[in-house]
Amino acid sequence: MDSTNLILCAVAAACLDICAMVLIISAYHERKTGGKRWNRITSFMELADYNTVYPLGCDEILIGRHASADIRLADLSVSRYHAILTVSDGIWTITDMGSTSGIFVNGIPVSQAQLRENDIIKLGNRQLIFRRRRDINVR
Amino acid sequence: MSGNTGSYISSCVFVLIAHIGMLLNVFFNGNYDSLTQVIILSGAVVILDVAYFIAMLFFRQTTFTVDFLLILVLNMSVIFQSCFGEVVFDYKHYITCIISLVTCRCGYLLCRNHKWLREQRKFFYIGIFILMVVILTLTGSRGMWISLGPITIQPSEFIKPLFILACATSITEQQKKHKILCFNVVYENIALFGLTAAICLLQWWCRDLGSLPTFVAIYAAGFLLRICYPKAKFSKKKLVGAGAVLAAVAVAGMKFAPAYVQDRLHVDIWADKDGNGYQQSQALIAIANGGWFGKGPGQGDLHNVFAHKNDIVFASISEEWGLLYALMMVLAILIIIALPLINPPRSYFHGTMSAGISAAFTVQMALNIFGSCNLIPFTGVTIPFISTGGSSLMISGFMAGMLVACQSPTMRSPHLNEQIPKRQLYPRRRKA
Numbered sequence: 001m002d003s004t005n006l007i008l009c010a011v012a013a014a015c016l017d018i019c020a021m022v023l024i025i026s027a028y029h030e031r032k033t034g035g036k037r038w039n040r041i042t043s044f045m046e047l048a049d050y051n052t053v054y055p056l057g058c059d060e061i062l063i064g065r066h067a068s069a070d071i072r073l074a075d076l077s078v079s080r081y082h083a084i085l086t087v088s089d090g091i092w093t094i095t096d097m098g099s100t101s102g103i104f105v106n107g108i109p110v111s112q113a114q115l116r117e118n119d120i121i122k123l124g125n126r127q128l129i130f131r132r133r134r135d136i137n138v139r
Numbered sequence: 140m141s142g143n144t145g146s147y148i149s150s151c152v153f154v155l156i157a158h159i160g161m162l163l164n165v166f167f168n169g170n171y172d173s174l175t176q177v178i179i180l181s182g183a184v185v186i187l188d189v190a191y192f193i194a195m196l197f198f199r200q201t202t203f204t205v206d207f208l209l210i211l212v213l214n215m216s217v218i219f220q221s222c223f224g225e226v227v228f229d230y231k232h233y234i235t236c237i238i239s240l241v242t243c244r245c246g247y248l249l250c251r252n253h254k255w256l257r258e259q260r261k262f263f264y265i266g267i268f269i270l271m272v273v274i275l276t277l278t279g280s281r282g283m284w285i286s287l288g289p290i291t292i293q294p295s296e297f298i299k300p301l302f303i304l305a306c307a308t309s310i311t312e313q314q315k316k317h318k319i320l321c322f323n324v325v326y327e328n329i330a331l332f333g334l335t336a337a338i339c340l341l342q343w344w345c346r347d348l349g350s351l352p353t354f355v356a357i358y359a360a361g362f363l364l365r366i367c368y369p370k371a372k373f374s375k376k377k378l379v380g381a382g383a384v385l386a387a388v389a390v391a392g393m394k395f396a397p398a399y400v401q402d403r404l405h406v407d408i409w410a411d412k413d414g415n416g417y418q419q420s421q422a423l424i425a426i427a428n429g430g431w432f433g434k435g436p437g438q439g440d441l442h443n444v445f446a447h448k449n450d451i452v453f454a455s456i457s458e459e460w461g462l463l464y465a466l467m468m469v470l471a472i473l474i475i476i477a478l479p480l481i482n483p484p485r486s487y488f489h490g491t492m493s494a495g496i497s498a499a500f501t502v503q504m505a506l507n508i509f510g511s512c513n514l515i516p517f518t519g520v521t522i523p524f525i526s527t528g529g530s531s532l533m534i535s536g537f538m539a540g541m542l543v544a545c546q547s548p549t550m551r552s553p554h555l556n557e558q559i560p561k562r563q564l565y566p567r568r569r570k571a
Contacts, residue, residue, distance in 0.1 A: 005167070005435060008163060008164045008167050008168050009164060011160055011164075012161050013467060015156050015157045016160065016161075016467050016468075017467060019211060020471055022153040023150055023204050023208055023474065026143070027204040028481060029143060030202040030203070030204060030546075037201050041485075041550045059550055068367075087550060088254065089550070
């Protein structure tokens with residue numbers, strides 16, 4: 001193989017390499033767009049208690065005391081698998097998973113309920129507020 | 140297209156540049172009798188690129204990277220396949236690549252709404268059952284192909300996406316436990332285990348042992364994700380038990396494997412260069428001859444060996460384009476598989492589906508490449524998107540479409556009219 005052919009092979013390989021790199025960069029770029037779209041799907045909502053904010057990053061979020069729960073509430077009054085939050089068409093629904101102490105939304109006992117902004121959810125002794133996402137510096 | 144216009148255009152440009160770089164190499168370095176073949180090949184590749192870039196604009200997707208990688212790899216395979224031995228445009232492979240792109244779109248449209256898919260799960264089981272009956276009745280105990288005049292179909296390939304969907308739909312059923320005697324069981328898990336066992340036995344029966352590890356890998360990916368799913372409650376003892384059973388089955392399988400499998404397991408390819416070790420020895424020689432930068436498109440000698448376009452395609456590419464280029468081709472496919480890590484799926488269903496597809500592609504590539512290099516026994520498994528084969532390319536395209544669906548899902552309820560009226564509360568039944 002002469003030097004011209006070697007250069008051609010190297011150029012072809014370099015083109016493929018750069019293309020792969022550009023596609024990886026655009027994948028990272030698309031990640032941001034995907035995040036924004038997800039925020040629209042979830043109506044920019046989040047769960048929060050006194051000092052912790054729980055982002056809602058998946059369409060099925062399990063709340064409970066167990067370590068495998070997506071939102072872990074380390075409190076004995078909360079069941080291991082207490083409730084599940086699901087989203088569809090921008091509407092969040094909370095469903096009881098057969099917990100001992102039940103779920104209260106704004107003080108009313110429910111087995112399933114659609115959530116609205118600023119609803120207070122009580123699971124055992126823990127209270128969570130379902131609110132619109134805030135700036136990280138706002139309390 | 141939703142946003143990212145700049146990155147869309149730059150991706151189009153760089154995919155075109157990558158293909159033009161390859162075509163320039165074919166033009167200056169290739170072995171061809173008439174320039175017409177090179178012009179036809181170049182025109183076909185560029186037209187397919189541009190047509191797909193335009194077609195993608197009609198789909199409302201959040202991410203397009205999988206599509207760009209797919210068209211990059213498929214057109215690379217068109218160039219590779221048209222150059223083995225001599226530069227002659229491989230129109231048959233080109234058509235199957237177009238079909239693969241169409242099935243990719245179908246896969247995306249069918250799999251983007253996981254809530255709808257979950258309701259259709261009985262059809263996946265029925266589909267797999269029908270395909271198994273087709274294999275049992277039409278392929279025979281020693282074959283895996285159905286011949287329909289000029290084309291042949293490998294029905295076991297069609298089971299793969301259905302099996303992945305069955306694994307993915309089972310993930311959200313983990314909370315529905317039923318008590319049988321003193322055991323808490325999930326019916327879906329038992330059904331899936333039975334289905335896996337039936338598929339494995341069928342593959343064994345029709346001597347398609349190359350596809351068997353792919354199905355096992357898909358099941359294993361689904362099994363591992365079921366462990367991670369909340370409330371699945373898998374104990375360490377059960378995990379160790381499952382591992383032990385798998386190891387025992389693997390050992391028993393090797394011990395009681397048919398004679399031709401035993402030969403392949405224990406063959407010394409250099410001592411049996413003209414027998415069982417022929418393809419592997421020739422493949423290794425070809426890789427060594429190619430070196431880092433290859434002999435040049437169409438200058439290789441491996442095209443004289445049987446299955447140079449599918450079973451030992453990695454060696455054929457290494458010989459003509461060089462080991463460096465062949466490894467970069469593998470890297471491009473690995474990026475397709477790894478994209479869910481960059482843009483993670485937003486549901487357990489799509490997470491499991493991505494894991495199943497990634498497992499299937501990884502195992503297929505590993506079996507082909509390591510088999511060619513004599514690191515594992517040689518199998519007739521194809522490299523996704525690169526090897527020839529209509530069934531394989533169609534299903535690989537469909538599975539790529541499923542990956543696109545995982546990246547751009549639709550989070551809508553299939554029954555909009557049956558939505559719970561807003562703000563309706565359901566009183567909780569109190570225990571007596």
